[in-house]
Amino acid sequence: MSDRHAPSSAPTHDDVLRLRPDAPPPAPRALPPAKPPRIEEVARLAGVSPITVSRALRQPEKVAKDKRERILQVVAQTGYASNPHARALRSGQSSVVAAFVSNIFSQQFALAVQGCAEVLEPQGYQLMVGQTSYSYAKETSMIASLRALRPAAVLFTGVIELEENRQSLRELGIPIMETWAYPRDPIDMLVGLSNYDAGFMAASHLAERGYRRVAFMARHGGRGELRRQGFAAAAAQRGLEVVAELAVDNPQTIADGRAALARLLSQGGKFDAVFCANDLLAVGAMFEARDRKLAVPRDLAVLGFGETDIAGEIQPGLTTIGVDSLDLGRRAGEMLLQRLGGGMPAHPHQVMPLRIHARASV
Template identity: 40%
Template sequence: MVKPTDSTALPTPKRSRRGSGAVTLHDVARLAAVAPITASRALNTPDQVSPEVRQRVAEAVAALGYVRNHQAGALASARSRLVAAVVPTLSGPVFGPMLQALTEALAGQGYQLMLGQSGYVDSREDALLDAIIGRRPDGIVLTGVMRSPEGRRRLLACGIPVVETWDLSPDPLDLLVGFSHAEVGRAVARFLAARGRRQLAVVAGDDERSQRREQAFCRAAAELGLPQVRVIRVPAPTTLQSGRRALAQWCAEGPPVEAVFCSSDLLALGVLTEAQARGLSVPQALAVVGFGDQDFAADLNPALSSVRIDGQAMGRQAAQWVVDRAEGRAIAERVVDLGFSLIERSST
């Protein structure tokens, strides 16, 4: 309990009933027996008040369960110390390393991350961006390049630093860290062809980035003189079941495929599961390559070959750019290509 500063006991303050009835700074000030401006200083600029006042205000905060209104402080300082990140899905693990690194790097410099899930539809992403921009975060981190004309217009007009990730573009909105999906597709096609695989197949999500990998894979296979690639597209976010169904369809249609490139490790796990159920030996009869190099890929039997993306480096770079912009530091390099690695394991 908060102790009064003199022999006169303080009455228990009534909670303000503004809107939701939340505890306010005025409630804290009354219980601590100080002026509201003094309570504010004790919380925001504690060096300006005595240790005794700081203690009384701290005890009042604890007693009332008060949470500071950071939005009010942001109005005065033009800084929210809040960064918004937008990802298409939270159900898959592929974006996890980037989000974890982004969260930790921002927290280390006094910023908090707000996360939004946009799905894979432009109109839904636009609506989410409207809600985010209205809260005036210090930065916005997007998964992929913003291609919606309306979304680009709003982001360019808002004046908030924007970092696009997981992609490359000759025309970034502001700042961009990622890799080339087309280069990934080409690299995997060449990798499989170099190992003597001719009958190639792709099972890919119907999102735009997966399709670019798929299309580049098919073009590279054609340039190498290989037969037409067999393609199955499945709804994003992709699932293990979709991978199983894709291989079952190819087996039913014939001729047999010799190698499959999957747009996610989860799809690849589905292909491996269906191959085992059908008695197809991997990699002798069928080579399988995934995308994302998730934690489970190396522990499968056979271990899954996959394309590794450095999501942690992506998150750290995005965080540093946002903080640099918020604190007025110049940014020399606005586009960073992190590349990718094709990790070869026993599935190929």
């Protein structure tokens, strides 16, 4: 494909993975979600009054043990929603928007959720946040829970790769917002960025600064791999030699960045710059370089991705590529709010502009 080499002024689509089961069984016809039971039905089945059901769930010590156990058994059998939003859930008018973040430690994801909340909360919606930890198993479990929760909408700091999960989300019949990538086929709405272009921009920036032997490190798979593809394409075009590459499983701390640079250096190849496609890795690499008496950028230039606050505080200052995460969240919130009000955004698939925040590390 021609657009996998030199991005034009238009953002480049990310070739996001689409994962299907190896041998999927025939899919049964999807049934509409069952109407959740009312408290009166629970009371009838348990042989008590509705007020006794409410008291058993909220003040169990005030209900006799035999009645309480009978009520709890009926609740478990019927799936009665006894949380504070039960009335909204029963009416189908939930005020909850579920936000699933890939990494709860990420400042960028936190800013996006904050931006979304700033738009939705004044209109009576509440964000409920969960963490997928880049885990397919956690993602699948959380998506399965949505049928019982019945939120008003769902936001992901990422895009869904498993086809069965994509289908499960479609069947919910609610607004779905994906972010942080630019696939050709989002489930519903998207406020994303081209990870391929981010990698391409990184290698181009290093080439413009005169570096020729470079290294790359990122989270294993997903967006890390998309950024690697763009980085490799620009490196080949600009005559850079990619001396070393490293994929890290679910980096969550600065220590992961320290260990990653140590592993790259142990491979023996000499490089004069490294692109860390994750700011946690980049900050850790800066600390590791300092402890090894490597002057940044004289001995080793470090380029990050994400624009964390610490990038401007660490010496000599970390150059980063990124997007305005707070604005991303606000855009997502505005689009969700329009859909929740019965409208349709004029542009349901938006792409955030990438930017370089130049500091002294490159």
